[in-house]
Amino acid sequence: MVGDKMEALLTLENGMAFKGTGFGDEHDTACEVVFNSAMCGYTELLTDPSYAGQGVVMAYPLIGNYGICYDDAESVRPWLSAFIVHSLSDAASNFRADVDLDTFLKDNRIPGMQGIDTRALTKVLREKGTMRGVITYGHCESTDGLKEKAAAYDIGSPVERVSCKGTSVYGDGCVKVALMDYGVKNNIMRSLVKRGCTVKRFPYDASFEEVRSFSPDGIMLSNGPGDPKDCVKSIKELKRMYASGIPVFAICLGHQLMALANGCDTYKLKYGHRGINHPVKSLAENRVYITSQNHGYVVDGKTVDPSVAQVSFISMNDGSIEGLRYKNGRVFSTQFHPEASPGPLDTGFLFDKFMDLMGGGRI
Numbered sequence: 001m002v003g004d005k006m007e008a009l010l011t012l013e014n015g016m017a018f019k020g021t022g023f024g025d026e027h028d029t030a031c032e033v034v035f036n037s038a039m040c041g042y043t044e045l046l047t048d049p050s051y052a053g054q055g056v057v058m059a060y061p062l063i064g065n066y067g068i069c070y071d072d073a074e075s076v077r078p079w080l081s082a083f084i085v086h087s088l089s090d091a092a093s094n095f096r097a098d099v100d101l102d103t104f105l106k107d108n109r110i111p112g113m114q115g116i117d118t119r120a121l122t123k124v125l126r127e128k129g130t131m132r133g134v135i136t137y138g139h140c141e142s143t144d145g146l147k148e149k150a151a152a153y154d155i156g157s158p159v160e161r162v163s164c165k166g167t168s169v170y171g172d173g174c175v176k177v178a179l180m181d182y183g184v185k186n187n188i189m190r191s192l193v194k195r196g197c198t199v200k201r202f203p204y205d206a207s208f209e210e211v212r213s214f215s216p217d218g219i220m221l222s223n224g225p226g227d228p229k230d231c232v233k234s235i236k237e238l239k240r241m242y243a244s245g246i247p248v249f250a251i252c253l254g255h256q257l258m259a260l261a262n263g264c265d266t267y268k269l270k271y272g273h274r275g276i277n278h279p280v281k282s283l284a285e286n287r288v289y290i291t292s293q294n295h296g297y298v299v300d301g302k303t304v305d306p307s308v309a310q311v312s313f314i315s316m317n318d319g320s321i322e323g324l325r326y327k328n329g330r331v332f333s334t335q336f337h338p339e340a341s342p343g344p345l346d347t348g349f350l351f352d353k354f355m356d357l358m359g360g361g362r363i
Helices: 042-046 101-107 118-128 143-151 158-162 186-193 208-212 232-244 253-261 349-358
Strands: 007-012 017-024 029-036 054-058 082-084 111-114 131-137 168-170 175-181 197-203 218-221 248-251 266-282 287-299 309-315 321-326 331-334
Touching: 007 143, 017 101, 029 082, 029 118, 029 266, 054 118, 101 111, 111 131, 118 266, 131 143, 168 186, 175 186, 175 349, 186 197, 208 232, 218 253, 218 349, 232 253, 248 253, 248 349, 253 266, 253 287, 253 321, 253 331, 266 321, 287 321, 309 331, 331 349
Parallel strands: 029 054, 054 082, 082 111, 175 197, 175 218, 218 248, 248 331
Antiparallel strands: 007 017, 007 131, 017 111, 029 131, 168 197, 266 287, 266 309, 309 321, 321 331
């Protein structure tokens, strides 16, 4: 114990270890360790299903100062495996706060770790790449044993874990959108509903026949966690959705899955893109937008057939693909999150573009 706090240890699969103290629900856990560069937005991060199976390191040092506001949540619960910060704020100074961060993690059985040099850890992940790790509390175990536990960690099937189990409907507009839930964020649905859509949410493994029975004007493919190549059934169904001619807008994991359905390949980035200030260039406009991102995989540009699709956005940081426009004129996708509003509304026009494809209105 350190004062009234339990000692905590993060051990990476390469044997590096970082000492700190615990908060939240202090139980041992294994995870994929990633970092996020955002200074704020931790409520949205914690409840973003795309972080399922991951231990998120916040590069910004002070976290928790404005508490947790349930209205800002992106899903019904947090999905990450652990939350790692340098300094946890003891006070939630915000009139909108419903609960403080420590209590929120305890209530949802999410382990936390504080008091480590998160910037040093972030540099390790940038230089060595994303690694698996184990967080342990209040007891000692050999470094070799912890390394083995970290290396043995398997994220499993995160899309199956976070996707809805049945269908549900949001809004009552005149434009009908079938939403494929691979780990959808609430603001994607809100962005469609406020533009006059009725959104029917389908599980990740819904067949094209189930989707078509809704007679949608368009199909939305959501964000989600994990390796897109693991979603074999979803890719098969997306081939049929693409061939149907129904307008499709795909975000993040949905963007990767649609690319795989059309013969492209994907690969894992060294340490991923996770933050709210990533610059992305629109090639058609020769204009840069500030975007919110959370992904570890990207579409391989060398495998994009120009007769099928063309690149519409690229990352200004590493040149990776951030958007595709398909030659059938009815399908487009983005790697970044236009619903997340970091700009704050820079790329919201993409939802208006989707509405135009479906013959609907805009806001």
